[in-house]
Amino acid sequence: MFLTPFEWTIARRYILPGRSEAFIAMVAGISLAAVMLGVAALVIVMSVMNGFRAELMDKIVGLNGHAVIQAYGGRLDDWQGIVRTLQATPGVTRATPLLEQPLLATFNGRVEAIVARGNTQGDLARMAEKKVAGSFKDVQPGAGQVAIGSRLAENLGVQVGDTITIINPAGRSTPFGTVPREIGYRVAAIFEIGVYDYDNSFVVMPIADAQTLLLTGDSIGMIEVTTRDPDTVGQTLAPIKAQLNGRAVVTDWKTLNASLFQALAVERVAMFVVLSIIVLVAVFNILSSLIMLVRAKTRDIAILRTMGATRGSMIKIFVTIGSVIGAVGTGAGLGIGLIFLHFRQVVVHGVERLTGQNLWDPSIRFLTDLPSRVDPAEVAAICGMSLLLSFLATLYPAIKAASTDPVQVLRYE
Structure with a gap:
């Protein structure tokens, strides 16, 4: 749909109305802002949800592999074969063997539940x-040195070079009962996976x-398997x-x-549906502002029709007006969303300082930082949906303007 210079001139004049149409301009501005906020909210939330899934998969699967055999x-016992x-x-x-067992660790009177992993x-x-x-170079077989998680080190008050005691309740049997096994290990490294x-x-x-x-001898607990896909x-x-059945x-x-x-998948779909309602409300604002504009410009439309403007020209003019509002709002919303995602951690810290609340507790959120991963195809779909709805909202007012009868309108002028 290409506009002639005449049609574009009229459309531009109506997009930027004069002082007499200040109320219509305000409604159109609200429509633009609503589209902008709706698109920004969708881009931000969907990117954060994508980031959650990707980060959790990278970190959890990266540590535990794609499958385990136990x-x-x-x-x-026959794990080598x-x-x-x-x-x-x-x-x-x-395919790598490993051992994993919940135990206890102590340091300077502090006791924490741990997972010992070989x-x-x-x-x-x-x-x-x-x-x-x-x-990690010092974590060698027989050296009596280990690496521990950053938050565990914080809870125990441990630093590199300190010695922690790991307690295995299933120790050796004696005439007086089972004696827990206690072994001291020097902390050679502290790591942070990013999963709480x-x-x-x-x-x-x-x-x-x-x-x-x-005390397992040569046996292991499980085999960690990583696949190509x-x-x-x-x-x-x-x-x-x-074979192992x-x-x-x-x-x-x-x-x-x-x-x-x-x-995560259910929440992702639910958030998309709920936030799409914001865009839908914005589209209704575009519809109402165009209906108001058509009503206010009925005399102008009638004059244009008598000057030779066709019904098709009227449709193109008002479709262009609504589409421009939707396109500008969509573009601005996309820009705001991407800027927010870039500075998301700064925003989270700023809100925490203002409210005095911890908005991102890793013990609840699993991850230590707010994740984000922008999917270009998904962003394109969001923008496409916004533009399509904006276009559909223009059809009724445009057809209404095109159906204006100049004879009936100008008869009483």
Whole structure:
């Protein structure tokens, strides 16, 4: 739909009305602001929800792999053969053994529940990029050194170089009963994964040290599996699952975190629907402002029709007016949304200082920072929806203006 210079001149004149139409201009301005706020809210909320899912998946799956294989008795004795089979399976990129056990740790009279985790040297090397203090190079088998989460270190009051005592209640049996096993470990490194539960409880050590602490001998607790495509992990491990039937259970990341990711998906859809209502209300404002404009300009429209303006010209003029309001509001909303997302952490801290409330408690939100990931396709869909609704809102007023009978209007002038 191309406008002639005449049609564009009239449309521009009506987009920027004079003082006599100040009320109409105010309503049009409110419509523009409503579209802007609706688009900005949608872009911000959907990007934050995308960020939540992406960050949780990166951090949780990055630490635990895409699937775990665990024996029914809690201990895998023939794990070497299973690892070799996994490494030869198409689609599997990594299969590593590990041990994991809830225990207790003490330091200077403080006691905290922990999760002792025994990793291979390869896994420890990959975790080195998450360190905030110390060095993972010192976490070697038999060295008696460990790495702990940042919040656990804070709760225990531990710094690099301090020695913590890890207590295993399932110790050795004696004539006087079971004696808990207590071993001191020097803290060689402090890491921060970015997921509260992990940073608040994990103590990582070489798998050989974990076997000594937990008295498991050469057996391990589970095998961590990473695949080429996380979304098809079920199909990739289907042959292994059938082979290990009755001996071990294969659990993928979707099952391990099903409730969390399902809740995020439901909340994401609900937020999109609710916030889309804001854009819909803004579109009704565009509709009402155009109806008011048509009513106010009925005499002008009649004169233009007598001068030779066609019905099609009238439709194009008023469609252009409403579409320009929607387009400017959409563009401004997109800009505001992207700026907000860029400075989101500054905004959160500013609101916290103003209200005195902790808006982002990692113990509740799982992540330490407000995440964000802009999906270009999703942003394009939001902008497209806003522009489409704005266009549809112009059709009735435009057709109403085009159907104006100049004879009836000018008869009483």
